[in-house]
Amino acid sequence: MIKDFFSLALKNLKSRGIRSWLTLLGIFIGITAVVSLISLGNGLQLAVASQMGLASNELITVQAGGITGYGPPGSTVVEPITKGDARAIERLSSVEIAVRQNIKSAKVEFNDVVNFRYVGSVSNKEEERDLMQTRANAGPIMGKLVGENDFGKVTLGYNFYDKSEEWGGEAIIPGDTILINDERFEVIGIREKVGSLISDNAVSMLEEDMEDLFEYGNIADLIIVKPKSEDLMDKTKADIEKLLRQRRGVKEGEENFEVSTPESALATINSVLEGVQIFILIVASISIFIGLIGIINTMTTSVMERKKEIGITKSVGARNEHIFSQFFIESSLLGLIGGLAGAIFGTFIGFAGTYGINNLLGTELVPNIDFVLIFLTLLGSFLIGGIAGIIPAMKAAKQNPVEALRG
Amino acid sequence: MEKKENKVIIELQNVHKYYYMGHSIVKAVDGVSLKIKEGDFVAIMGASGSGKSTMLNLVGSLDVPTKGTILLDGEDISELSESDLSQIRGKKIGFIFQSFNLINNLTAKENVMIPMIFQGHDSEERSFRANKLMDLVELSDRMHHSPNELSGGQQQRVAIARSLANSPEVILADEPTGNLDSKTGATVMDFLKDLNKKGKTIVMVTHDIKLVKDYPDIVYWLKDGKIEKITKKTVKRRTQ
Ligand SMILES: Nc1ncnc2c1ncn2[C@@H]1O[C@H](COP(=O)(O)OP(=O)(O)OP(=O)(O)O)[C@@H](O)[C@H]1O
Ligand SMILES: [Mg+2]
Numbered sequence: 001m002i003k004d005f006f007s008l009a010l011k012n013l014k015s016r017g018i019r020s021w022l023t024l025l026g027i028f029i030g031i032t033a034v035v036s037l038i039s040l041g042n043g044l045q046l047a048v049a050s051q052m053g054l055a056s057n058e059l060i061t062v063q064a065g066g067i068t069g070y071g072p073p074g075s076t077v078v079e080p081i082t083k084g085d086a087r088a089i090e091r092l093s094s095v096e097i098a099v100r101q102n103i104k105s106a107k108v109e110f111n112d113v114v115n116f117r118y119v120g121s122v123s124n125k126e127e128e129r130d131l132m133q134t135r136a137n138a139g140p141i142m143g144k145l146v147g148e149n150d151f152g153k154v155t156l157g158y159n160f161y162d163k164s165e166e167w168g169g170e171a172i173i174p175g176d177t178i179l180i181n182d183e184r185f186e187v188i189g190i191r192e193k194v195g196s197l198i199s200d201n202a203v204s205m206l207e208e209d210m211e212d213l214f215e216y217g218n219i220a221d222l223i224i225v226k227p228k229s230e231d232l233m234d235k236t237k238a239d240i241e242k243l244l245r246q247r248r249g250v251k252e253g254e255e256n257f258e259v260s261t262p263e264s265a266l267a268t269i270n271s272v273l274e275g276v277q278i279f280i281l282i283v284a285s286i287s288i289f290i291g292l293i294g295i296i297n298t299m300t301t302s303v304m305e306r307k308k309e310i311g312i313t314k315s316v317g318a319r320n321e322h323i324f325s326q327f328f329i330e331s332s333l334l335g336l337i338g339g340l341a342g343a344i345f346g347t348f349i350g351f352a353g354t355y356g357i358n359n360l361l362g363t364e365l366v367p368n369i370d371f372v373l374i375f376l377t378l379l380g381s382f383l384i385g386g387i388a389g390i391i392p393a394m395k396a397a398k399q400n401p402v403e404a405l406r407g
Numbered sequence: 408m409e410k411k412e413n414k415v416i417i418e419l420q421n422v423h424k425y426y427y428m429g430h431s432i433v434k435a436v437d438g439v440s441l442k443i444k445e446g447d448f449v450a451i452m453g454a455s456g457s458g459k460s461t462m463l464n465l466v467g468s469l470d471v472p473t474k475g476t477i478l479l480d481g482e483d484i485s486e487l488s489e490s491d492l493s494q495i496r497g498k499k500i501g502f503i504f505q506s507f508n509l510i511n512n513l514t515a516k517e518n519v520m521i522p523m524i525f526q527g528h529d530s531e532e533r534s535f536r537a538n539k540l541m542d543l544v545e546l547s548d549r550m551h552h553s554p555n556e557l558s559g560g561q562q563q564r565v566a567i568a569r570s571l572a573n574s575p576e577v578i579l580a581d582e583p584t585g586n587l588d589s590k591t592g593a594t595v596m597d598f599l600k601d602l603n604k605k606g607k608t609i610v611m612v613t614h615d616i617k618l619v620k621d622y623p624d625i626v627y628w629l630k631d632g633k634i635e636k637i638t639k640k641t642v643k644r645r646t647q
Binding site (some may be wrong): 001004011012205308309311312313314315316317318319320321322401403405 | 493494496512513521530
């Protein structure tokens with residue numbers, strides 16, 4: 001008999017107008033959000049991590065910033081980190097090397113096209129350069145990387161070569177000359193694709209060239225630190241913090257600089273992503289709740305509209321439980337249909353998103369299709385439909401047959 | 408049928424049905440007693456508002472009385488739960504309404520099968536019986552049409568087929584020809600008469616005096632919720 005109610009419910013659903021389906025939007029959006037979040041899985045985390053250049057996991061970076069002083073915004077200029085800080089850090093017993101790196105935005109001209117790009121410095125000292133290259137994790141795909149005494153020469157990120165449309169249709173290759181802030185530089189190499197929008201679009205040149213070009217003196221945008229051993233990561237971090245507090249004259253807890261280990265950076269990313277996920281889940285819950293109300297609403301309307309039908313079925317022998325079951329099942333199916341559409345669309349978003357991430361980063365992630373979880377979300381939406389249907393179905397079951405027949 | 412005194416299927420004992428409208432009381436049925444016997448063709452006649460429909464609903468235990476007792480096959484319906492009463496009604500009584508009351512989302516055949524669902528018949532049995540019943544009302548070729556694709560007369564024949572779904576003992580019809588022209592009405596009446604000949608008990612509400620002359624054995628004349636007079640067909644077998 002339950003089977004018959006299912007097929008009756010399906011027939012009734014088929015004859016429903018667009019209004020009923022619109023009320024499923026809430027469930028649809030909620031389930032889409034949940035399923036796409038799950039199927040994107042850690043692809044999202046990987047994407048953010050690689051955008052932030054966290055490929056290598058044995059280096060510490062030091063930057064100015066952190067809690068940027070007190071008073072109205074803009075009134076405090078963060079005191080920059082300097083070359084001297086880098087030297088002092090290098091003298092710490094737990095530190096093997098500390099290198100300063102500067103990253104600036106510059107006007108880059110090629111083929112009469114001007115674009116603004118980041119320029120990053122490379123040290124002229126071999127061991128420092130090696131360290132920076134470990135961090136950048138991108139070898140040359142054409143030509144070579146900037147090396148010892150390569151003054152006036154640059155290597156470029158993959159996009160300079162790949163996105164020729166940005167340069168008037170001409171791909172930049174080794175041997176070409178480009179203008180950076182109106183100075184001529186010879187391109188000696190193109191780096192392989194790393195998938196980060198920053199590195200793939202960045203120019204690398206020797207620190208000395210950069211200092212001449214931008215005249216920033218001793219300032220360091222970044223200090224890259226290699227501890228003597230990976231096990232010393234936390235101790236090194238603490239040592240650097242202590243040193244910089246002294247040098248910059250700030251108290252603990254009021255640091256105007258930031259020392260981040262890959263773990264701490266990853267933890268930051270994770271906590272941000274967690275926040276995003278929680279936000280999405282809250283939005284999902286709200287839309288599912290709205291969906292619930294929507295189903296209650298359509299089912300109540302439906303009971304009113306089908307009063308006569310209820311009267312008829314009662315007159316031909318339907319028990320109250322039969323009427324209840326019929327409406328309850330119909331409501332559950334409504335929820336299930338919304339959930340099913342959401343699960344399908346969410347899976348689609350998972351696939352499309354993973355494809356996008358793979359395309360961008362050159363990774364080979366597969367979407368995380370968890371059939372158990374999808375089954376659970378479907379079961380959930382079926383139950384939500386059912387819960388929404390309880391009161392309307394009870395209303396339907398309680399109709400007096402004579403009054404219901406009158407319509 | 409001729410030999411023994413026929414069994415009483417439905418009995419009303421001093422039945423009242425009141426409607427309370429604010430301070431006033433509408434006595435729709437006001438102290439009616441009657442017995443419906445197996446094989447009877449009964450008509451309930453009366454002016455509009457005289458309480459015919461209310462009385463028929465009571466006879467069919469679709470409604471419960473304010474006062475008085477209704478026995479269905481000897482059982483007091485007031486002692487049954489709403490659901491049990493509904494299920495018994497579905498088995499023993501078939502309804503035909505003036506406005507057909509078919510479900511438009513379903514096909515003609517599905518409408519005929521609906522009452523069988525609630526008696527727990529399986530789908531094969533339902534389909535088999537529905538085919539036979541659609542054949543009986545000469546609508547085999549309209550089986551898969553929606554009711555709103557059928558003429559009034561055809562719809563009423565589907566309703567007759569539906570009323571027969573669970574082989575009830577009694578068919579109740581509330582102005583079955585009320586929405587039909589006289590010719591179509593006559594075919595519907597012929598179907599009912601046929602059923603009566605085959606042993607079904609028929610209780611019909613009408614205010615068409617012509618129908619009363621031709622078809623029923625017993626006519627209850629209703630006025631203001633009371634039985635004013637009872638007339639019996641004189642050309643009944645037992646007087647021959
Ligand atoms: N649900 C109700 N609430 C209030 N009054 C009602 C209700 N149902 C019926 N009545 C009243 O009871 C009386 C009898 O109604 P009923 O429908 O039985 O008449 P009827 O003889 O079938 O009339 P008609 O020939 O017009 O169908 C009428 O006065 C009607 O207004
Ligand atoms: Mg009436």
